[in-house]
Amino acid sequence: MRTVRTAAWILVGIAVFALVWLLLWADYRAAQVEEGGPTFQAAFELTDHEGMIRTQEDFAGQWMLVFFGFANCPDVCPTTLAEVAAVMDGLGEDAGRVQPLFVSIDPERDTPTALAEFVPAFGAGIVGLTGTPEQIARTADGFHIYYDKVEEAAAPGGYTMGHSSQLFLFGPEAGYVRSWPYGTPAEEILADLNEHLAS
Template identity: 70%
Template sequence: MTFLQKSLWTLVGIAALFFLWLLLWVDYRFDTARETGNAIQAEFELTDHTGMVRTQDDFAGRWMLVFFGFANCPDVCPTTLAEVAVVVDTLGDDADKVQPLFVSIYPERDTPVALANYVPMFDADIIGLTGTPDQIERTARNFPIFYEKIEEAAAPDGYTMAHTSHLLLFGPDADFVTTWAYGTPAEAILADLRELLP
């Protein structure tokens, strides 16, 4: 094995460990909030993909399915949003009780126009949200989620965005309810929602 191959395998290993740490960190944060009774609230002021400023108050009384990602994401984001679309479609008459939100962690590229070209592809009334880098940073702290720009030679621009890959559920009062790890099938999410929805 050449030095280059060893180096690449080392980088793959580091990336895998980082991803595992990210999953555990998210689970820890939400588990701690549950155990201590410190409620995590969905709090944000962002611009949607039609150019309208939105806050959590716009969705009062509805359940919010929230996912953080970016429009150029090659796999995790489109897969999760496709699952969300299946969930919302399968909810039938209960679909109007749930609002799916896609929050960009890459506002430099994900403008309202870019999100307007992206989120409608999933056909589930998903609202894309973006803002200034400061607004996104504050929103990420509030939820709380993780994101970071990472150099990656194989990526189109030489970098990609690492981010929390969990789908988050907030109740009609904007309080955190539960989370699903990346890869949770739509059927499992749907079953959980059916138990929670009145």
């Protein structure tokens, strides 16, 4: 009986140790992100809305605001791009240091021509990016983005897209800096971005 009890206490001790270690590791990773330490790099090779092949190297030395979405999105995407435009406007002379990118997760409908009709409506120098299904899947995986095709009879083409909705910030060397969840006001994003630009 004593052996069973001892073994049980050992297992409890191991479980507590594992839990504490996981919590400390999570805090460490969160601190890394908050301090601006990149946890991954922006990497892509896609076609922009003017038909040119673009990679992260084209924006070397600039901060990048990156959002994944699709042109037929009824709410989240246009709202976020409008917020990005407001942020870019609020940057004033610093706007040239930041490049906003809109990466499509709907290559079937979002051709360069379709993006050329959608993205410029928001101004702010936003560059729309698309590619083959394989290129989009590879890019989304690299950015840890979820997306999925959802059948919807009333939508154009009979489907819509479910997807992650955060706005990413990458530094001048394409390292991840932070992200903002959907619905974060432009004023808050602008304040955070200004702090990074000033550091």
